[in-house]
Amino acid sequence: MKIKALAAVTAALIAAAPLAMAEATDDQLVVNGDLEIVTQTAAAAHLEGSVDEVFSGWKFRDEGTRAMQMDDFDNPGMIFVDQAREAWAAVEGTEGKSCASCHGEPEDMAGVKAVYPKWNEEAGEVRTLTMQMNDCRTNRMGADAWKYDGGDAVNMDALLSSVSRGMPMNVAIDGPAQSTWELGKELYYTRTGQLELSCANCHEQNYGNYIRADHLSQGQINAFPAYRLKNAKLNGVHNRFKGCVRDTRAETYKEGSPEFIALELYVASRGNGLSVEGPSVRN
Amino acid sequence: MASGVKPRVKVPKSASAGESVTIKTLISHPMESGQRKDGNGNVIPRSIINRFTCEFNGASVVDITMEAAISTNPYFEFNATVNEAGDFKFTWYDDDGSVYEDSKAIAV
Numbered sequence: 001m002k003i004k005a006l007a008a009v010t011a012a013l014i015a016a017a018p019l020a021m022a023e024a025t026d027d028q029l030v031v032n033g034d035l036e037i038v039t040q041t042a043a044a045a046h047l048e049g050s051v052d053e054v055f056s057g058w059k060f061r062d063e064g065t066r067a068m069q070m071d072d073f074d075n076p077g078m079i080f081v082d083q084a085r086e087a088w089a090a091v092e093g094t095e096g097k098s099c100a101s102c103h104g105e106p107e108d109m110a111g112v113k114a115v116y117p118k119w120n121e122e123a124g125e126v127r128t129l130t131m132q133m134n135d136c137r138t139n140r141m142g143a144d145a146w147k148y149d150g151g152d153a154v155n156m157d158a159l160l161s162s163v164s165r166g167m168p169m170n171v172a173i174d175g176p177a178q179s180t181w182e183l184g185k186e187l188y189y190t191r192t193g194q195l196e197l198s199c200a201n202c203h204e205q206n207y208g209n210y211i212r213a214d215h216l217s218q219g220q221i222n223a224f225p226a227y228r229l230k231n232a233k234l235n236g237v238h239n240r241f242k243g244c245v246r247d248t249r250a251e252t253y254k255e256g257s258p259e260f261i262a263l264e265l266y267v268a269s270r271g272n273g274l275s276v277e278g279p280s281v282r283n
Numbered sequence: 284m285a286s287g288v289k290p291r292v293k294v295p296k297s298a299s300a301g302e303s304v305t306i307k308t309l310i311s312h313p314m315e316s317g318q319r320k321d322g323n324g325n326v327i328p329r330s331i332i333n334r335f336t337c338e339f340n341g342a343s344v345v346d347i348t349m350e351a352a353i354s355t356n357p358y359f360e361f362n363a364t365v366n367e368a369g370d371f372k373f374t375w376y377d378d379d380g381s382v383y384e385d386s387k388a389i390a391v
Contacts, residue, residue, distance in 0.1 A: 073293045079311045079356060083287065232355050 024059040024208055025066070029277075032072055035166050037275040044272040046173065050204055056274050057217040057226075060208070061282060065229065068281040077158060077227035077279025080151075080234045084159035087152065093143030099156075102140065106163050113157075113164040113276050117265040119177040126180040126265055129157055130236070130256070148256035149236030158225045158234050161278030168275060169222045171268045184266025187259055193250030199267075219244075220271040221264065223280035234279055237264050288312050292373055294387040298365045306337070309358045310375050310383065316351040332357060334376040340369035367391055 029037040039056035047054070058066060068074045088099045088106055103109060116129040127135070130153050134145040146153040173181040188199045202211060203219030210216065225234040238255035241263060245252040253259040293307040310332065317329025331351055337344040344363050363371070368391040375383040 073291065073307055073309065076356060076358075079289075079309075082289065082311075 193248030
């Protein structure tokens with residue numbers, strides 16, 4: 001009798017499992033008391049049949065972590081934004097130029113982060129923000145390219161994010177970018193590694209559930225670069241992709257590889273409509 | 284000398300007399316513990332901020348001794364009761380002898 005009751009309880013628990021998806025918090029993210037960030041919105045049209053609503057990763061973190069992002073003074077990522085602000089004005093390379101020489105104030109770049117990765121007509125390729133920065137550095141400034149997702153590049157990415165905060169992500173997936181986007185989509189649904197997991201297995205089918213001790217988010221990248229409490233620095237998108245692919249026990253692609261560029265475009269498009277949020281705070 | 288050290292302080296601009304205000308401080312600093320080794324196996328020498336003080340109109344509010352286990356970019360948040368207008372003075376003492384200072388005025 002007891003065993004039967006236990007079985008019934010277990011069955012009820014299994015049946016209730018999808019309800020665990022409601023675990024994303026209902027809290028609203030408002031930075032510095034006035035900057036409202038969209039962390040939950042209707043999914044983009046191309047996601048029909050997979051998810052109805054998209055959520056920022058902020059919704060899945062615990063209260064203390066969420067609070068750190070609500071005030072720029074408490075957000076440790078802003079330290080790195082300040083460092084990038086200095087780099088922005090620093091003259092480097094043979095041409096005697098800084099970022100500021102051409103682009104003015106970082107604030108003049110508001111809105112840029114929201115549309116990257118983006119098709120570059122001249123180069124005939126989809127470019128991430130980091131690629132564009134390095135193009136500026138090597139061709140316009142005559143300086144050395146930054147290491148992809150290295151400290152300097154991620155910090156600058158964070159500065160450009162911070163000035164676009166609150167604007168909706170809006171990457172283009174049609175026209176010349178479409179083939180790259182298709183490749184990214186294929187990668188998103190391809191199972192990799194000994195564990196045979198695709199991005200979708202965790203972040204589309206099981207967000208809100210726990211994978212061991214980790215609360216799975218939708219894997220949105222609107223909030224990158226992210227300051228992670230575990231390594232006390234800002235982390236780039238490709239770096240995060242690499243971590244995830246590694247965790248499936250696969251050989252990973254490299255930061256800045258064509259595969260990750262395509263995946264970045266696809267994952268960014270899944271978050272179209274969410275606000276640019278970086279630098280965010282995550283665990 | 285640790286590079287990129289920058290103190291930051293957040294104090295309300297004004298308060299009513301006798302009110303307890305929240306003060307937040309943060310200083311960007313690597314806080315190298317002296318326990319780590321570099322790629323060649325040599326010990327990276329310790330370089331931390333070992334003391335932090337806050338004074339209000341000359342009277343001590345907090346005086347903190349920091350040890351090597353404190354992580355990078357130390358952050359302190361504390362409350363202080365303000366009875367009169369004046370200046371909060373913040374001082375961080377580095378292992379290498381550097382002293383970083385900041386101050387903020389508060390009106391009553």
